[in-house]
Amino acid sequence: xxxxxxxxxxxTATASVPDTLRVAAMVAAPTIAVGIIKRRPHMMALAxxxxxxxxxxxxxxxxxxxxxxxxxxxxxxxxxVTLPLAAEDVGELLAGAPHPFSPATREKKAAxxxxxxxxxxxxxxxxxxxxxxxxxxxxxxGQPLHELAAPWAAIxxxxxxxLRGAELDWTGxxxxxxxxxxxxxxxxxxxxxxxxxxxxxxxxxxxxxxxxRPPRRRLRERFLNTVRRQVGWARPDSLAAKLAKxxxxxxxxxxxxxxxxxxxxxxxxxxxxxxxxxxxxxxxxAERACSGLGSLDLAxxxxxxxxxxxxxxxxxxxxxTPALLRxxxxxxxxxxxxxxxxxxxxxxxxxxxRLPYADRxxxxxxxxxxxxxxxALVPFSAGPAICPGRDLVLFTASTMLANLLxxxxxxxxxxxxxxxRLPATVNNFxxxxxxxxxxxxxxxxx
Ligand code: HEM
Numbered sequence: 001x002x003x004x005x006x007x008x009x010x011x012t013a014t015a016s017v018p019d020t021l022r023v024a025a026m027v028a029a030p031t032i033a034v035g036i037i038k039r040r041p042h043m044m045a046l047a048x049x050x051x052x053x054x055x056x057x058x059x060x061x062x063x064x065x066x067x068x069x070x071x072x073x074x075x076x077x078x079x080x081v082t083l084p085l086a087a088e089d090v091g092e093l094l095a096g097a098p099h100p101f102s103p104a105t106r107e108k109k110a111a112x113x114x115x116x117x118x119x120x121x122x123x124x125x126x127x128x129x130x131x132x133x134x135x136x137x138x139x140x141x142g143q144p145l146h147e148l149a150a151p152w153a154a155i156x157x158x159x160x161x162x163l164r165g166a167e168l169d170w171t172g173x174x175x176x177x178x179x180x181x182x183x184x185x186x187x188x189x190x191x192x193x194x195x196x197x198x199x200x201x202x203x204x205x206x207x208x209x210x211x212x213r214p215p216r217r218r219l220r221e222r223f224l225n226t227v228r229r230q231v232g233w234a235r236p237d238s239l240a241a242k243l244a245k246x247x248x249x250x251x252x253x254x255x256x257x258x259x260x261x262x263x264x265x266x267x268x269x270x271x272x273x274x275x276x277x278x279x280x281x282x283x284x285x286a287e288r289a290c291s292g293l294g295s296l297d298l299a300x301x302x303x304x305x306x307x308x309x310x311x312x313x314x315x316x317x318x319x320x321t322p323a324l325l326r327x328x329x330x331x332x333x334x335x336x337x338x339x340x341x342x343x344x345x346x347x348x349x350x351x352x353x354r355l356p357y358a359d360r361x362x363x364x365x366x367x368x369x370x371x372x373x374x375x376a377l378v379p380f381s382a383g384p385a386i387c388p389g390r391d392l393v394l395f396t397a398s399t400m401l402a403n404l405l406x407x408x409x410x411x412x413x414x415x416x417x418x419x420x421r422l423p424a425t426v427n428n429f430x431x432x433x434x435x436x437x438x439x440x441x442x443x444x445x446x
Pocket of ligand 1: 103120121122132135262264267271315320321324325378379380381384385386387388389390392393
């Protein structure tokens with residue numbers, strides 16, 4: 001630890017009761033209200049109207065000015081809860097998984113336990129290590145193009161083609177997105193596959209309530225059995241097929257990892273649709289994103305670095321995991337054993353006091369090293385529990401965008417997205433585009 005770090009540590013402070021209440025009202029409550037596990041459309045609409053994240057970001061800025069950069073202890077009765085306010089602390093915290101800072105917090109166990117009791121994110125050692133390895137083997141983080149990218153590119157091309165029409169709204173996009181997800185993960189989109197995602201939706205609504213709603217064990221069992229059956233088919237060109245080839249015993253519960261994959265692909269759809277809104281309102285970036293697309297055969301996979309950077313920007317600007325939680329397993333400088341560490345990612349991603357690009361759409365930061373320099377820009381988390389699905393997400397999202405943008409020009413309707421002053425909260429359910437069928441060659445050069 002450097003001298004500067006030590007000095008920063010000394011300034012660790014405890015928030016006053018009113019400030020703790022402000023964090024509860026302006027950060028925790030809105031994050032929970034919109035639905036942590038499955039977004040609630042009416043609450044998202046309200047959150048956008050009042051720009052809920054803006055208030056949370058401003059509050060944390062005020063707290064940093066008042067208490068300093070060190071981790072801030074909140075006064076929560078019966079609990080020890082600490083909020084990092086410095087980017088370096090976020091990096092250190094996330095690097096410390098799963099020990100001393102476990103990702104398997106009590107809140108996540110209560111919420112995710114509704115539908116994925118054996119998921120890696122809520123697993124404790126020693127199962128965690130094996131489940132993590134398994135997830136990495138199947139999902140291939142670090143590989144821009146998964147070994148199954150070729151059939152998936154063709155699937156995405158197919159489903160994107162179904163989105164032709166004068167208007168593109170969330171409902172239409174979401175249906176096509178889920179067809180992609182079922183085909184990629186399970187290998188098909190028949191009635192039984194759709195039953196899997198329908199049951200998952202019901203359980204995710206319960207999961208929004210975490211401990212406040214007891215798990216519906218029979219429904220969960222029916223869901224998990226349906227997953228097991230569909231995964232057991234190991235249909236070609238799917239994650240299920242790859243999963244079947246990876247050795248694993250009963251404690252690992254290979255099929256028990258699949259609910260998280262399906263659940264998390266929902267966020268990828270949200271992120272893709274918001275990225276489309278960014279590109280529809282930023283002509284210069286859209287031009288660059290489309291440059292060269294006209295000559296590509298999109299039925300085969302491509303790395304599409306600029307479009308991937310656009311997707312990363314979409315998650316930076318509107319993180320789909322706004323609360324990154326950790327729980328200390330021993331006493332640390334963050335607090336006693338059992339302390340909850342709460343990283344509020346919108347604060348770090350949109351910190352206009354420290355980031356010149358805070359409220360701008362600037363995909364270049366992911367290509368020129370600026371984003372990687374900042375340990376608190378964590379769209380997919382960081383450290384040993386970093387999202388193992390990140391490359392898969394960047395591939396599916398960028399490939400979908402490439403297909404949409406190659407055949408159409410989009411104009412955003414009804415949502416304001418002013419370049420340079422981007423909103424803090426965007427309701428994905430309300431995004432609507434006029435879509436003008438125009439092959440790329442007629443729209444742009446290059
Ligand atoms: C836009 C889409 C996605 C985003 C932004 C995202 C982000 C994240 C974040 C922030 C975490 C860490 C959560 C925490 O520490 O509490 C995480 C974990 C995880 N993600 Fe993703 N994710 C996405 C999609 C996916 C997909 C599609 C898959 C699988 C196909 C996936 C698989 C996982 C798994 C298995 C974990 C748990 C890792 C562990 O505990 O070691 N994610 N993701």
